[in-house]
Amino acid sequence: xxxxxxxxAGHYGSGKTNIAVNLxxxxxxxxxxxxxxxxxxxxxxxxxxxxxxxLEEMGIPLISSEYxxxxxxxxxxxxxxxxxxxxxxxxxxxxxxxxxxxxxxLGRLAPRILxxxxxxxILVANFCRPLTRNPDSLVEVMREMEAACGIPFxxxxxxxNLGEATTPSDVLSAVAKAEEFSRLVGLxxxxxxxxxxxxxxxxxxxxxxxxxxxxxxYY
Amino acid sequence: xSEKILMKGNEAIAEAAIAAGCRHYFGYPITPQTEVAAYMAxxxxxxxxxxxxxxxxxxxxxxVYGVSSTGKRVMTSSSSPGISLxxxxxxxxxxxxxxxxxxxxxxxxxxxxxxxxxxxDYFQATRGAGHGDFHMIVLxxxxxxxxxxxxxxxxxLADTYRMTAMILADGTLGQMMEPISLDFxxxxxxxxxxxxxxxxxxxxxxxxxxxxLKPEELEKHNFLRYDRYRTIEENEVMYEEYMMEDAEIxxxxxxxxxxxxxxxxxxxxKQGIKVGMIxxxxxxxxxxxxxxKAAEKVKAILSVELSMGQMIxxxxxxxxxxxxxxxxxxxxxxxxxxxxxxxxxxDLQK
Numbered sequence: 001x002x003x004x005x006x007x008x009a010g011h012y013g014s015g016k017t018n019i020a021v022n023l024x025x026x027x028x029x030x031x032x033x034x035x036x037x038x039x040x041x042x043x044x045x046x047x048x049x050x051x052x053x054x055l056e057e058m059g060i061p062l063i064s065s066e067y068x069x070x071x072x073x074x075x076x077x078x079x080x081x082x083x084x085x086x087x088x089x090x091x092x093x094x095x096x097x098x099x100x101x102x103x104x105x106l107g108r109l110a111p112r113i114l115x116x117x118x119x120x121x122i123l124v125a126n127f128c129r130p131l132t133r134n135p136d137s138l139v140e141v142m143r144e145m146e147a148a149c150g151i152p153f154x155x156x157x158x159x160x161n162l163g164e165a166t167t168p169s170d171v172l173s174a175v176a177k178a179e180e181f182s183r184l185v186g187l188x189x190x191x192x193x194x195x196x197x198x199x200x201x202x203x204x205x206x207x208x209x210x211x212x213x214x215x216x217x218y219y
Numbered sequence: 220x221s222e223k224i225l226m227k228g229n230e231a232i233a234e235a236a237i238a239a240g241c242r243h244y245f246g247y248p249i250t251p252q253t254e255v256a257a258y259m260a261x262x263x264x265x266x267x268x269x270x271x272x273x274x275x276x277x278x279x280x281x282x283v284y285g286v287s288s289t290g291k292r293v294m295t296s297s298s299s300p301g302i303s304l305x306x307x308x309x310x311x312x313x314x315x316x317x318x319x320x321x322x323x324x325x326x327x328x329x330x331x332x333x334x335x336x337x338x339x340d341y342f343q344a345t346r347g348a349g350h351g352d353f354h355m356i357v358l359x360x361x362x363x364x365x366x367x368x369x370x371x372x373x374x375x376l377a378d379t380y381r382m383t384a385m386i387l388a389d390g391t392l393g394q395m396m397e398p399i400s401l402d403f404x405x406x407x408x409x410x411x412x413x414x415x416x417x418x419x420x421x422x423x424x425x426x427x428x429x430x431x432l433k434p435e436e437l438e439k440h441n442f443l444r445y446d447r448y449r450t451i452e453e454n455e456v457m458y459e460e461y462m463m464e465d466a467e468i469x470x471x472x473x474x475x476x477x478x479x480x481x482x483x484x485x486x487x488x489k490q491g492i493k494v495g496m497i498x499x500x501x502x503x504x505x506x507x508x509x510x511x512k513a514a515e516k517v518k519a520i521l522s523v524e525l526s527m528g529q530m531i532x533x534x535x536x537x538x539x540x541x542x543x544x545x546x547x548x549x550x551x552x553x554x555x556x557x558x559x560x561x562x563x564x565x566d567l568q569k
Contacts, residue, residue: 071333128225162398
């Protein structure tokens with residue numbers, strides 16, 4: 001996690017954006033210079049832009065399409081995305097769209113990310129979602145995304161949740177699936193993440209637990 | 220209780236359709252319903268079904284006509300501008316008495332409008348989906364769980380009455396995620412002796428058609444269809460009442476507007492205002508009786524809509540304007556806030 005570029009990718013609704021925002025904020029609190037880049041070209045809703053005010057307040061630049069969260073669903077990428085590979089004095093957290101077509105946007109940056117070789121490509125896993133309910137189906141999604149963007153995953157972030165209705169037992173019962181998946185693909189679990197209010201109940205049960213503050217909703 | 224799963228409203232529709240035995244989906248992408256098509260594209264090939272991205276919405280609805288003629292459960296989905304394009308096909312389905320499920324995840328209009336939620340296709344769904352005298356059964360979910368349940372119900376009603384059932388959702392319901400159970404009771408599809416499945420030289424030809432050369436015959440078909448509509452109005456009305464027992468003010472709201480309204484009602488009750496809600500679940504047939512009953516005891520009805528005031532006309536007709544009916548709305552992709560609805564309730568209390 002001390003790499004310069006942290007890439008968050010995973011299937012729709014896995015929790016990439018919330019994790020990306022939290023990771024960027026944590027890095028900033030450690031005094032690192034960090035920016036967050038929203039490269040989602042497949043979903044016009046629920047974007048990092050929802051956290052724009054909080055990110056700006058903390059001094060975290062947000063690189064995002066000017067069309068995100070507007071009434072226009074253009075699959076546009078911001079020109080400033082090249083600063084991810086050009087500005088090596090800054091750390092970056094990248095938020096990638098939720099399928100192989102979303103990962104395609106990352107392909108543009110892949111050669112230089114691979115060349116510099118200071119990145120983590122993190123697969124966000126939510127086993128409560130319909131198309132990734134078990135390790136096998138997640139492998140399928142993972143391979144499609146890797147093929148599209150040209151960067152192999154290096155780690156797994158386990159984020160099984162049922163949204164606001166998540167209970168500690170929902171998370172606990174999914175840990176075994178995450179571990180099985182980790183064995184299956186030979187990638188380490190960098191952390192298990194839970195909504196911050198569930199953290200106290202689970203911190204002694206699950207090793208390497210990461211408390212997640214959810215994005216504020218303004219609607 | 221079965222295991223819960225976190226689903227988007229659009230995904231829930233697709234999953235429920237598959238559970239209901241739908242193996243044919245035809246559509247064309249449009250935000251905010253594209254996840255229905257994307258989900259079908261992933262799943263249909265794995266279960267021996269057919270997903271086809273048609274060259275247009277018009278092509279998709281006519282593919283629905285074709286598959287429905289063979290007696291199979293079939294669906295299409297779109298969002299507002301795409302449903303307008305399907306209008307001709309919807310009329311042909313009605314004219315040929317074919318069952319189908321059509322989903323409209325509404326967005327702001329008119330024209331290309333925008334991709335944020337709206338309820339401004341109420342008139343289109345309940346009155347004017349296409350030319351000629353016909354209705355569709357219009358189902359209005361207000362949660363991801365209901366998106367799934369009403370999809371199953373929609374297929375059943377469509378088959379029972381040989382007509383189109385429409386799920387009238389909106390961008391919020393399509394995009395929002397909630398934990399749901401996929402444990403459905405699915406009734407077996409009824410026999411379809413009219414379907415064009417080949418005679419095997421054992422019966423006369425079945426013909427699926429909406430063209431009648433003799434006006435007398437066309438008139439007869441229209442009369443028979445409306446007899447069936449009356450049966451539906453008598454038997455298939457669905458609605459939910461919330462805190463209506465002692466209500467002095469009645470909120471009328473469906474879909475996402477009913478969820479905003481519920482928050483406003485809970486807040487108003489804390490302030491001592493006796494307010495309740497009637498939430499139509501079927502928009503056609505419209506739940507007339509509960510509004511008529513409410514009009515005998517409430518002093519006003521507040522219609523909360525994401526439109527310039529469309530359902531309000533049905534509310535006025537249902538209660539025969541016995542009490543004032545006023546509108547609280549936002550449009551163009553905006554959603555009324557609970558505070559806005561609360562203020563409208565407080566204004567009626569004065």
